Amino acid sequence: MGSSELFLILLFSVFLITLISAKDLYFEATCVNNGNFTANSIYGTNLNLLFSQLSTTADFNYGFYNLSVGRSPDQVNAIGLCRGDQKEDVCRSCLNDSISELKQRCPKYKEAIGWSEFCTLHYSSQQLFGSMKSEPEQIFYNKYNASDVDGFNRALRPLLTNLRSRAAAGGPFLKYAADNTTGPTFLSVIYALEQCTPELSQKDCSDCLTTAMGKMDPYCTRSIGCRILQPSCNLRYETRPFFAVEGIPQPPPPLSLPSPPEGNGNGNRSNKTRIIIIVVVASVVGILSLVLCIWICLKLRKRREIIEKGDEMIKAESLQYDLATIRTATNNFSDENKLGEGGFGAVYKKLQK
Incomplete structure (x- = not known):
């Protein structure tokens, strides 16, 4: 192996080591003077548990994380926010790197903020959300x-x-x-x-x-x-x-809620009044329609009875004879043709022609 080949291998190795160990040049941290904690304290335990949850959570949630661990006064609250154009793998890697950086730069501070190129991580004993x-x-x-x-x-x-x-x-x-x-x-x-x-x-x-x-x-x-x-x-x-x-991936658009009516509530009362009027008018129209239908049915029934009665009258009149015809048929009401008497008078038999 020549010296030039050895030089290239060494140069490539240095490049790989630099690439692997490279840190975010944009990372900045602020250790907030809001109280300290010791490594074995309850707050320290809660902070480590919060970091573990943030690293292992399965939800991406468009790069926003809101976590709380423990109870006051040892509660730890944290917000993680990834840049809106970054995908899940870059987001998680950025937050994990931020955890490591903040542990080194602010090891005893109860509150710290780390800004990277692709994410922000902020934890505190105070409420953040x-x-x-x-x-x-x-x-x-x-x-x-x-x-x-x-x-x-x-x-x-x-x-x-x-x-x-x-x-x-x-x-x-x-x-x-x-x-x-x-x-x-x-x-x-x-x-x-x-x-x-x-x-x-x-x-x-x-x-x-x-x-x-x-x-x-x-x-x-x-x-x-x-x-x-x-x-x-x-x-x-x-x-x-x-x-x-x-x-x-873009999140769903915010829900469009109906705008509340302007004024001091008169709009609601007006709507209720309008509804009541519509219901009353519809009921009255329905009742009148029912009455009209009943009246029409009764009129049609009465007319039908009159027509039927008229037919019967026509039939009865067709059985009557004039007086001259009756005289001839009974031989001028001769007693010889008399059959008897009933409730309507004498009854005669008809002459045969």
Whole structure:
């Protein structure tokens, strides 16, 4: 084996070792001075149990995790949030790396926050779920400034404002928005994303991101890249693409609930009154229709009886004879033709012709 081949093998080995041991260059941690704990304490045991649950949970839940272990005053609460464009395998790997980093950097702190490129992990003895927190924060900006600062900010500000509205309007599963816009020159493009923990209300998310945008000045107003990291939200922009735009499963849209009637409740009373009127009118119409049907049936029945009676009268009249015919048939009521007498008078027999 030649020296050149040995050099290539050594170089490749160093590359592999560097690749395997590489850490997230974007990772930042803040150890919050909110009390300490010892390794063998109940809080320490609960924290380790929480880390274990976070590492082994089977639910992806669009990259959002809310966990609590133990009871006050030793309860540990944690929120894990993966960047909205990351898939499950990257998300889990990022959270596990964050656990290892926080154990090393904040070993005795009851509260700590770790921000990675793809996820955020925050644990504390205080309640975190549903509580908007904009501090403590971490701010990083690119050392290179835009060539046209005013033009750069004219393009950037509307993009960030739009992303803030879109992220805040997200449902209870994901409050994330990412997009790009044309920069001050034809060939320049600005990429940006904003995200909140999804349990926040739309207003709290919007307020958190507004606070983050306010912290850009004076650090990021001239820079071509910036990261504002807060416990409940974060924003980032660059002049290069850094987020995925396809292949990420999106959560179902939020349910559209019917808008409540305006006013002080008169709308409800009006609706009830309208329903009552409709029911009463329908009942009256139904009763009148029934009465009309009965009346028509009775009229038809009476008419039929009259017609039938008329037929019988016609038949009876067809059996009567005029007086001249009777005189001739009875020989002028001769006693010889008399058969007897009944309740209607004498009865005669008819002469045979």
